[in-house]
Amino acid sequence: MEPVADPPLTDSPGPEVPAVIEARDLTAAFGSNVLFRHVSFDVRRGEVFVILGGSGCGKSTLLKLMIGLVPPAQGKVDILGTDIWATQGAARLDLLKRIGVMWQQGALFGSQTLLENVEMPLAEHTTLPPDARREVARAKLGLVGLSAAADQLPSEISGGMLKRAGIARALALDPPILFLDEPSAGLDPVTSAGLDELIRDLSRSLGTTFVVVTHELASILAIGDRCIMLDKGAKGMIAEGDPRELRDHSTHPVVQAFFLRKAA
Amino acid sequence: MRSGTLADSLQVQEGQDGRVVSLSGRLDTPAAASLWTSLMAEARKPGAPLVLDLAAVEAVDTTGATLLLTAQSAAEGGRIENASPGVVAVLDRVRDALAAPRPKVVPYRFSPLSGIGRRVVNALRGGVESLAFLGELLINALGTLIRPGRLRARELLRHLDEAGTRAFGLAVLLGSLLGVILAFQSAIPLRQFGAEVFVPSLVGISLLRELGPLMAGVVLAGRTGSAYAAELGTMTVNEEVAALRIMGIDPMALLVLPRVLAGILVMPVLSLVLTLAGLVGMAIVMALLGFQMTTVAQQLTNFVSLKDLMGGLFKAAVFGLAISVVGCRAGLGAGRGPRAVGDAATAAVVGGIVAIVVLDGAFAVLYERLGL
Incomplete structure (x- = not known):
């Protein structure tokens, strides 16, 4: 696992910061149905990188492709210098231990308490003694503001808490990269803003790199250092850069429609 | 230093x-x-x-x-x-x-008496709720008799197919094996008295009166009762049942009645298929033991009567009612989360099998009293 050396305390990492993810010429297709083609981008260490776009443009597929769940029809993804689709066995497991994923619905195990959910990766992949594991798991839940709910089952907590618990479990092994799939979906504006604040907070204090898939405009502008935008019509990437600059200066009609919430 | x-x-x-x-x-x-x-x-x-x-x-x-x-x-x-x-x-x-504040640690208190009390109260409450469920079902069934259009024929046909025709293969396999086993096992002691010829009557009565309906009930509880509970449980967890209620559609009429009706109609057929397969299995064993088919048929007609068959089929229909009611009730009473569906399916299978064994005991006493 790559620990964070002097995490960046600035708002946005500069272009000189090395890339932790390099996606090159990615094409995703289900049979003859091409979702997107020739998508290339870099994600730099310590930044909050947002993948945005309208419904059905392939945002979640791109995320699954990056974490090794859906194979690309073409192209490659290097995570921390290793092609995720070229590694197998122990090397792939080592790579997977260096990324964390928060799923859209939390994907917590319903029969286990939040503490046990967070403890599970620690028990599986570390040699921490049991009392230490519990203490570390409590710290992770504390990081997302769920200390008091540690002994509750996922069925006993709200949607916003489920997402926070999902982040705590994704943080269990302190991965340098966290992938978040639609963190704000289905949440009220206040809970959503709280989650955005948490992502920024963790990014600043821990130096974790976040790759966030979302179409929530407020979240994109609140947390995103850089973003790419996918478009269903163009079947590919139509914009890349600072989301605030895209909002203010992009001349692409789909990008303008997205940021100005207009029908395209 | x-x-x-x-x-x-x-x-x-x-x-x-x-x-x-x-x-x-x-x-x-x-x-x-x-x-x-x-x-x-x-x-x-x-x-x-x-x-x-x-x-x-x-x-x-x-x-x-x-x-x-x-x-x-x-x-x-x-x-x-x-x-x-x-x-x-x-x-x-x-x-x-x-x-950050942590949850308070609640010390575990060993209190067996209150634990037993809680279980008894929960069991009684469950019994009352089951009675209420049965009552609601009965009212719905009577309402459907008055307005037959309420019953969705396509739903009923789907459940008849899923619970019945798709289970015939399993019923034939289990029945024939059961017939073979019963014939072989009963032939061993009867041979010592030169009474092997009575194997067909013994196996025939056992299958028609008891084992046919009982084994068909186990098949229905395992295949269909659990499927009812899992399907309705998932619908409950996903709030589909609540949505039906809010739309003014009674889940009892839409979801439960076709399933229960399918259970009642399919069980006698399933029991008959299983029993016939068992008799074929028994006949094969008798042939292997050197008996003519005419002897086997004569033994069956001498000792097995129509009332054995009808008693068994009626029992099977009641078993079908019990299994489908238990399955539907377990599904609609499911809690929250993915575990709730698994719990509902388990409750349906266990509850269904316990229900048919208890009912079988009650039928044994009832038939004896009625001289059947």
Whole structure:
């Protein structure tokens, strides 16, 4: 696992910061149905990188492709210098231990308490003694503001808490990269803003790199250092850069429609 | 001054300020795991205050920070010194996380009496709810008799197919094997008395009156009762049942009645298929034992009557009612979360099998009293 050396305390990492993810010429297709083609981008260490776009443009597929769940029809993804689709066995497991994923619905195990959910990766992949594991798991839940709910089952907590618990479990092994799939979906504006604040907070204090898939405009502008935008019509990437600059200066009609919430 | 090494990156020195533990390198999760026991043991030692010197620490992750802060709080007068700004940022974040209020630990109290009482009350409440469910079903069934259009014929046909025709293969397999086993096992003791010829009547009565309906009931509970519970349980968990209620559609009429009706209609057929397959299996064994088919048929007609068949089929229909009601009730009463569906399916199978065994006992007494 790559620990964070002097995490960046600035708002946005500069272009000189090395890339932790390099996606090159990615094409995703289900049979003859091409979702997107020739998508290339870099994600730099310590930044909050947002993948945005309208419904059905392939945002979640791109995320699954990056974490090794859906194979690309073409192209490659290097995570921390290793092609995720070229590694197998122990090397792939080592790579997977260096990324964390928060799923859209939390994907917590319903029969286990939040503490046990967070403890599970620690028990599986570390040699921490049991009392230490519990203490570390409590710290992770504390990081997302769920200390008091540690002994509750996922069925006993709200949607916003489920997402926070999902982040705590994704943080269990302190991965340098966290992938978040639609963190704000289905949440009220206040809970959503709280989650955005948490992502920024963790990014600043821990130096974790976040790759966030979302179409929530407020979240994109609140947390995103850089973003790419996918478009269903163009079947590919139509914009890349600072989301605030895209909002203010992009001349692409789909990008303008997205940021100005207009029908395209 | 004493100097020693607890781990590769951990140095302990005793000086005027206390015990100084010098850490170096990267304190990530694997490093924290290897240092945890030794550093905590050092922290808990009585005596001079513990100073954690992080001057040579390049970076920490949150697990490493948890170790440092836990060791600091475990030691008397523990201090963390010389941390770089990046390390301080992580330490501050984790310190806040660890300081957050934790759930109160509720001490476990062993109270068997209240536990038994709670179980009895829950069982009684469950019984009352089951009676209410049956009552609601009965009212719905009577309402459907008055307005037959309420019953969705396509739903009924789907359930008849799923619970019935798709289970015929399994019923034939189980029935024929059951007939073979019963014939072989009963032939062994009867041979000692030269009474092997009575095997067909013994197996015939057993299958028609008892084993046919009972085994068909086990098949229905395992295949269909659990499927009803899982399907309705998933619908309950996904709030589909609540949505039906809000739309003014009675889930009892839409979901439960077709399933229960299918259970009642399909069980006698399933029982008959299983029984006939069992008789064929028995006939094969008798042929192997050297008996003519005419002898087997004569034995069956001499000892097995129509009332055995009809009694068995009626019993099977009641079993079908019980299994489908138990399955539907388990599904509609499912709790929240994915575990609820599994619990509902288990409750349906266990409840269904217990129900048919209890009903079978009741039928044995009833038929004996009625002279059937």
